[in-house]
Amino acid sequence: xxxxxxxxxxxxxxxxxxxxxxxAAQEPAPPRPADGARVFAVGGVSFEVQDGELFTLLGPxxxxxxTTLRSVAGLERPDxxxxxxxxxxLFDAARGVDVPANRRELGMVFQSYAIWPHMxxxxxxxxxxxxxxxxxxxAKDEIGRRVRRMLEVTELGSYADRxxxxxxxxxxxxxALARALVIQPELMLLDEPLSNxxxxxxxxxxxxxxxxxxxxxxxxIYVTHDQSEALVMSSRIAVMNEGRVEQIGKPRDVYTxxxxxxxxxxxxTSNFLEGVVAxxxxxxxxxxxxxxxxxxRGATAPPAVGSPVLLSVRPEALSLAxxxxxxxxxxxxxxxxxxxxxxxxxxxxxxxxALEIRIRCHPTQSLEPGTRVHLAxxxxxxxxxxxx
Amino acid sequence: xxxxxxxxxPTLPSVPRPRxxxxxxxxxxxxxxxxxxxxxxxxxxxVVPVGFLLHDTFIGSRSELSFRAFGRAYGAGSQAGTMMxxxxxxxxxxxxxxxxxxxxxxxxxxxxxxxxxxLLFAASLVPLxxxxxxxxxxxxxxxxxxxxxxNTLVFKPVLGASPVNVYxxxxxxxxxxxxxxxxxxxxxxxxxxxxxxxxxxxxxxxGASRRTVLRRVTLPLLRPALVSAALLMFVxxxxxxxxxxxxxxxxxxxxxxxxxxxxLRAFPADYGSAGAYAVGLLxxxxxxxxxxxxxxxxxxxxxxxxxxxxxxxxxxGRARPWVGAGVVLYFAVTVVLPVGVLVYASLLRSYAQPxxxxxxxxxxxxxxxxxxxxIAVTALKNSVLLGVxxxxxxxxxxxxxxxxxxxxxIPGRRLLDLLAFTPIVIPGLVLGLALSFVYxxxxxxxxxTLGILLISYxxxxxxxxxxxxxxxxxxxxxxxxxxxxxxxxxxxxxxRRILVPLASSGLVAGWIYILVVSxxxxxxxxxxxxxxxxxxxxxxxxxxxxxxLTTLAAIGVLMVALLVVLVLVxxxxxxxxxxxxxxxx
Numbered sequence: 001x002x003x004x005x006x007x008x009x010x011x012x013x014x015x016x017x018x019x020x021x022x023x024a025a026q027e028p029a030p031p032r033p034a035d036g037a038r039v040f041a042v043g044g045v046s047f048e049v050q051d052g053e054l055f056t057l058l059g060p061x062x063x064x065x066x067t068t069l070r071s072v073a074g075l076e077r078p079d080x081x082x083x084x085x086x087x088x089x090l091f092d093a094a095r096g097v098d099v100p101a102n103r104r105e106l107g108m109v110f111q112s113y114a115i116w117p118h119m120x121x122x123x124x125x126x127x128x129x130x131x132x133x134x135x136x137x138x139a140k141d142e143i144g145r146r147v148r149r150m151l152e153v154t155e156l157g158s159y160a161d162r163x164x165x166x167x168x169x170x171x172x173x174x175x176a177l178a179r180a181l182v183i184q185p186e187l188m189l190l191d192e193p194l195s196n197x198x199x200x201x202x203x204x205x206x207x208x209x210x211x212x213x214x215x216x217x218x219x220x221i222y223v224t225h226d227q228s229e230a231l232v233m234s235s236r237i238a239v240m241n242e243g244r245v246e247q248i249g250k251p252r253d254v255y256t257x258x259x260x261x262x263x264x265x266x267x268x269t270s271n272f273l274e275g276v277v278a279x280x281x282x283x284x285x286x287x288x289x290x291x292x293x294x295x296x297r298g299a300t301a302p303p304a305v306g307s308p309v310l311l312s313v314r315p316e317a318l319s320l321a322x323x324x325x326x327x328x329x330x331x332x333x334x335x336x337x338x339x340x341x342x343x344x345x346x347x348x349x350x351x352x353x354a355l356e357i358r359i360r361c362h363p364t365q366s367l368e369p370g371t372r373v374h375l376a377x378x379x380x381x382x383x384x385x386x387x388x
Numbered sequence: 389x390x391x392x393x394x395x396x397x398p399t400l401p402s403v404p405r406p407r408x409x410x411x412x413x414x415x416x417x418x419x420x421x422x423x424x425x426x427x428x429x430x431x432x433x434x435v436v437p438v439g440f441l442l443h444d445t446f447i448g449s450r451s452e453l454s455f456r457a458f459g460r461a462y463g464a465g466s467q468a469g470t471m472m473x474x475x476x477x478x479x480x481x482x483x484x485x486x487x488x489x490x491x492x493x494x495x496x497x498x499x500x501x502x503x504x505x506x507l508l509f510a511a512s513l514v515p516l517x518x519x520x521x522x523x524x525x526x527x528x529x530x531x532x533x534x535x536x537x538x539n540t541l542v543f544k545p546v547l548g549a550s551p552v553n554v555y556x557x558x559x560x561x562x563x564x565x566x567x568x569x570x571x572x573x574x575x576x577x578x579x580x581x582x583x584x585x586x587x588x589x590x591x592x593x594x595g596a597s598r599r600t601v602l603r604r605v606t607l608p609l610l611r612p613a614l615v616s617a618a619l620l621m622f623v624x625x626x627x628x629x630x631x632x633x634x635x636x637x638x639x640x641x642x643x644x645x646x647x648x649x650x651x652l653r654a655f656p657a658d659y660g661s662a663g664a665y666a667v668g669l670l671x672x673x674x675x676x677x678x679x680x681x682x683x684x685x686x687x688x689x690x691x692x693x694x695x696x697x698x699x700x701x702x703x704x705g706r707a708r709p710w711v712g713a714g715v716v717l718y719f720a721v722t723v724v725l726p727v728g729v730l731v732y733a734s735l736l737r738s739y740a741q742p743x744x745x746x747x748x749x750x751x752x753x754x755x756x757x758x759x760x761x762x763i764a765v766t767a768l769k770n771s772v773l774l775g776v777x778x779x780x781x782x783x784x785x786x787x788x789x790x791x792x793x794x795x796x797x798i799p800g801r802r803l804l805d806l807l808a809f810t811p812i813v814i815p816g817l818v819l820g821l822a823l824s825f826v827y828x829x830x831x832x833x834x835x836x837t838l839g840i841l842l843i844s845y846x847x848x849x850x851x852x853x854x855x856x857x858x859x860x861x862x863x864x865x866x867x868x869x870x871x872x873x874x875x876x877x878x879x880x881x882x883x884r885r886i887l888v889p890l891a892s893s894g895l896v897a898g899w900i901y902i903l904v905v906s907x908x909x910x911x912x913x914x915x916x917x918x919x920x921x922x923x924x925x926x927x928x929x930x931x932x933x934x935x936x937l938t939t940l941a942a943i944g945v946l947m948v949a950l951l952v953v954l955v956l957v958x959x960x961x962x963x964x965x966x967x968x969x970x971x972x973x
Contacts, residue, residue: 128875
């Protein structure tokens with residue numbers, strides 16, 4: 001189990017970074033002075049990764065996800081916080097503990113794969129074992145056995161003696177994985193491992209990676225900016241923004257119950273409505289908006305009556321009809337402004353009062369712009385987003 | 389699962405603080421030792437000689453600031469004015485000549501369909517293969533007023549006079565310019581290749597003729613490259629000792645370098661005025677280099693990119709055979725004649741004009757003589773030792789330093805980078821003088837040994853080594869190293885097993901380059917060698933001073949053969965290692 005607690009890393013702490021220029025330093029710093037004049041790449045990030053989990057750090061570029069991952073790897077030196085793997089403290093700013101990257105015994109897959117071009121496929125995989133001190137290094141044939149097994153798992157068995165540069169993109173990606181797995185690390189770090197593949201291959205590698213992770217019972221941290229990748233692969237997702245964790249949860253929860261406006265906007269698309277709580281109780285919250293009263297269900301902590309709230313409704317949670325629904329709870333009427341054929345769906349933009357609401361419909365339903373329509377939303381699919 | 393999960397602050401298992409000794413070891417690990425050591429060595433090499441030079445020139449042994457040495461060197465009766473004018477005329481003339489020849493050939497090579505492109509490439513290797521001292525010696529055989537072949541075979545029968553005199557300012561400019569032209573050729577070739585041809589094509593589409601395009605578009609775009617190449621060659625000519633030493637001393641045509649050599653060889657040697665001349669030369673050379681690099685940085689206006697284009701080649705049409713003949717003539721004059729005359733002279737017991745009698749008397753006698761010469765064996769051994777030693781030390785230093793500069797955030801790395809490049813502004817003769825100041829006074833048993841030559845070579849070639857090494861380091865993805873670290877490799881393991889093999893093409897190329905240029909080094913060696921530490925170039929110089937021209941030719945031919953082998957090996961290695969250099973992505 002990995003525990004990261006209150007990790008802090010500020011920009012411009014250049015002199016303190018250990019031996020490597022961090023990639024974070026090259027990304028544009030978000031202009032958000034916190035704690036006085038300091039600007040944080042990572043501003044107090046905490047999370048736990050359970051054994052066997054694939055834990056994803058998701059966010060836009062510059063949100064601090066890569067800096068967080070590199071801090072866990074030991075390639076970046078945070079300014080504060082703690083990182084511990086089970087009983088082993090890897091980093092503790094307060095006590096001056098900082099285990100060097102080469103003694104953390106983690107596996108990592110880099111964005112560029114970082115396959116060493118001067119070695120064969122097998123030598124790439126055996127490297128982590130070859131460089132162990134002789135007291136801990138397995139015997140030669142044991143190394144060979146383990147390398148072969150890793151290559152078989154990643155379906156590279158027949159390429160062992162090839163030059164690593166002769167592999168295709170997908171094969172290089174699997175080789176990077178095999179190399180990271182060969183020391184059977186307690187924790188795997190994956191830094192946007194699929195971003196260099198073309199779209200088709202990326203899709204199939206998602207399932208491939210997920211399969212390997214399950215079969216081998218890996219614990220992994222996965223960094224990506226691709227929300228659909230995160231939803232498909234993760235056990236849990238931490239959505240990050242401007243150096244902070246906005247929400248941690250299972251993919252379904254993060255999608256259907258976004259904790260903040262940022263999460264709702266970043267993952268999928270959403271319609272937002274502002275309003276004031278009219279009543280709350282019995283698992284239902286009624287909210288008065290400029291365009292009428294909306295009911296939402298399933299809020300965990302109902303807000304106080306009279307407090308301002310934000311409602312989020314996904315486009316596919318809305319239905320569209322030319323006649324009013326006889327028994328729908330949440331209903332508005334409006335006028336179709338625009339529509340777009342998406343192949344597997346038709347998106348309509350409907351003006352309701354001052355709002356423009358996006359609705360995703362079945363491809364058979366397509367309404368002319370100018371049509372008067374009625375919208376309805378299932379109360380279970382209307383989400384209360386805390387505004388503070 | 390609730391919508392928001394902010395994990396509680398976990399309690400950390402307690403771990404004992406690392407013991408002080410372990411922390412000390414962590415901080416003073418191998419990386420710090422190696423990088424720190426490299427910093428000390430680089431600083432020492434770059435700073436100490438110049439410091440001593442300035443101190444000894446301005447302050448001297450009386451430990452008070454004085455300009456007496458400058459008075460002696462530049463004052464009335466010193467003919468310093470003529471000397472400086474000669475220097476500037478020589479340097480400017482050689483640079484202009486080399487640039488016109490080199491740029492024209494580069495344009496023809498890249499932009500037209502001239503025949504014999506291979507010949508031009510072969511000619512561009514001449515400065516590497518034929519050291520300056522040999523080139524100057526060869527032109528003595530060709531352009532001497534009484535025995536020069538150009539006079540005796542061409543002008544005397546036709547004009548009845550011998551107008552060519554290589555022992556003149558024009559002669560010096562001719563030889564130096566021809567020797568430098570390939571450098572200009574290579575610089576301008578890459579500038580032409582890096583220029584987007586669509587810039588010229590769009591001018592042509594607007595109706596401009598080929599000449600107008602050249603004058604109004606091509607040349608203005610290339611001006612920064614031209615000016616910086618010109619400055620580079622100006623500085624190189626200014627620093628050159630071989631040509632002024634062999635051709636100028638004869639008739640008392642002094643330039644800075646030969647003047648320094650002259651006042652040091654006079655009795656008693658005037659170290660003060662030598663220092664004063666050296667400081668003057670240093671200032672001009674440094675200004676030239678700084679101006680050149682400033683122009684390069686500023687003047688690239690994004691049109692001349694690093695990207696290689698494959699421009700449409702201009703068809704020369706009917707002019708093609710004539711231009712082709714010109715290329716052949718150029719190759720004959722710059723390569724075949726000088727090397728040929730050396731081979732010819734090396735086969736004669738005593739130099740004579742080509743005739744049946746001379747041809748009949750040809751033998752390998754001189755070669756036998758050279759091989760029996762004990763000093764020749766010493767010189768060869770010293771040259772090899774110094775070349776290999778300097779190449780190894782420099783490339784190791786350069787690898788460590790450029791790694792520290794490119795990959796780390798060690799404070800002071802910018803300064804380190806600057807220091808490692810400083811020697812490029814120090815002319816060889818100035819460095820030689822400065823080093824003799826240092827080791828005549830510092831009580832280290834280095835003066836008069838091979839050690840002082842090794843120090844001098846390492847200092848001179850460190851900037852070149854840095855260029856090779858830092859190019860190799862920047863081309864390599866950082867993640868290749870980081871992955872090794874994550875998989876448990878220590879700094880030294882990463883350096884040895886990942887970094888060095890991946891950078892090897894650049895490092896090996898740099899190593900061979902330094903080996904090759906070490907073999908021809910004369911300008912600092914000439915002031916630092918002593919009996920027993922002669923090298924090949926000094927051996928050639930001594931043969932020249934003793935008038936043993938045919939022995940000189942034999943040594944020269946052997947040296948050229950050796951360098952040809954080295955350069956060929958370098959090319960082969962470059963091709964082998966080059967394959968992997970950019971395949972990391």
